[in-house]
Amino acid sequence: MSGARERVLANVRAALNRAGPLPDSVTRTLQGRLTRPRANLKPAIGDDPLAYFIQKLESVSGKVTRVESIDRVADVVAEHLERYALGDRVALAPDPALDGIPWSNRLMVERRAATGDDRLSVTGAYAGVAETGSLVLLSSPESPTTLNFLPDDHVIVLRESRIVTHIEDVWARMRSDKMVMPRTVNFITGPSKTADVEQTIQEGAHGPRRLHVILLAD
């Protein structure tokens, strides 16, 4: 439909009173806005991003457990499975940051993408955003997106040093890490919910019913 493309662009240019494409000088300025993006106004969040992050996440029904070492992750996950009677299988992201967790041999831990039957997944996260209590997950072979949505419960392991203050800081960090946009960037802020029946909030609509963040001290 290249005809439609030309038609639409011609209409847009006519509406903007333009005879042809923009002059080079203007294009350069606009191009600069795209290649050297700047953050706009960021709301104040106080001076303790970690506390702010925890408070925001808990306010949207996210559960937070703080641990001193990655060794503790296995216990926290086992307790979670038992508490909600989720069986003994764990779909674990093939993320090297999650290597070496001392899983109990009573659990079946499989490193893969999710299937429709998974009850619980464990993944890492690229960042946490204090402003909103969000977790940021980037898709990759180490972090398949289905793990974030198919299982009933989602456990995320996040290092405290990965918490940034604002959404914009995630982009800044990605730029300084020289990361191109992966297929998916997920900002996850609490468990799945809906208010489509009489505006009553109900958790566990289509995505995870519970979101449990294990905060790892650095």
Added chain:
Amino acid sequence: MKSTASEFKKSARVALVDPDLQRAMGFIRGGFVEKRRAVVDRLPEFDALRQVARGIKEHTLQNLDFYLEAYEKRVQANGGHVHWASTPEEARDIIVGICKRAGAKRVTKGKSMVGEEMAINEALENAGFEPVETDLGEYIIQLAEEPPSHIIAPAVHKTKDQITELFHEHHARYGYTERQTEVPALVDEARQVLREKFLSADVGITGANFLVAETGSSVIVTNEGNGDLTNTLPRVHIVTAGLEKIVPTRDDVSTLLRVLARSATGQEMSVYTTFSTGPRRTDDLDGPFEYHVVLLDNGRSQMLGNEFHEMLRCIRCGACMNHCPVYQSIGGHAYGWVYVGPMGSVLTPLMVGLDSSGDLPNACTLNGRCQEVCPMGIGLPGMLRQLRRRQYQDRLTSRTSRAALAAWSFLARRPRLYRRIMGAAVATLAWLGGRRGRFRHMLLAGGWTSVRDLPAPQGASFQNQWRRRRGNSEP
């Protein structure tokens, strides 16, 4: 979807006496309105953010051709395809074509107002595909075979009891024979039924809250997670979006997100905000193999150059309808097309035609609340007034009202005559009103007196009183 906007008055009358609808609409005030107020009060920077957000949109619109092309280039560099459509028909053909080439059977859908503009479900069904709405609200109205009545809460007009009956009727064939009457059980049943659809879909269609020129990403904002299952599980992901969804950078999106969620549902951040950028990468374990974007114009490029330009700043939050006394009273269906409430009363005439939009521009008390709560500061009342003027110019108003306006304007331009006639009319009405001081019936005012009395004027006209007070006779 065929517009029934010309039936507005009739539909509104029916809506006003529908007890289920009136009960359901009652939830809006306690829900959206109160929650928005609370969350806005908690953010001192809200108004400043609103200004910045507005500036971002204006800048983008002023350079829309540049940003559209920059966006297209990035999508292609990521391995995706951009399809342009001037009209809903073109968009439908593109989407049906993609589904055919993919050898699809089942198509899951995330909520998309542009999809409603295209009436894509009907086109997919006619072409032999099975479209499945996956947002709970959209799913409910798909079962009920109704159009959405709100842009972010499409089933807001349904009561829980109605949903119970709908599910009972439609879910028996999946083995759910028990009538569920509580919200958690209803939501859970829909989760189970739709899970199967998600896992077996060949194509997933989502809308887009934003398209990012910097990265070629499409952004969706949801709470349920249905949009993400829709854009991750099927082999093909199709994004449908209006031209005006373009935003320059991820930083700009970050600003817009702060005002969007707050204005829409009263949340600081929706549960899932997702940036999709092209198809799955070489070693990815999941995600679609194809990524398509269908960019729809449908009258938008016309609006860019005229007095309705501001409407392109709209980010579809729904705050205008939530705060509109007319919408609160009659719900969305009376508006007769995809978009409802104040923004719908502006968009429907521009997209479907003023001549078939009936009384929509008049379905407004001009109280200005919509403009006040609009995160983009869109001058909705002014635009509705503009449309009323066009209706008059295009001779779309009734002969009676044209005659009345002509008579009034004749008088208004002749102050002396106006004063005489009004003075006499007021005196006569005051005399006729007698001691009761009001009328049960009045010629030409049946609409008013059918539900209440018309008060009679008390004493002289304003101008007469004014002159008397100033103590001078006729100038």
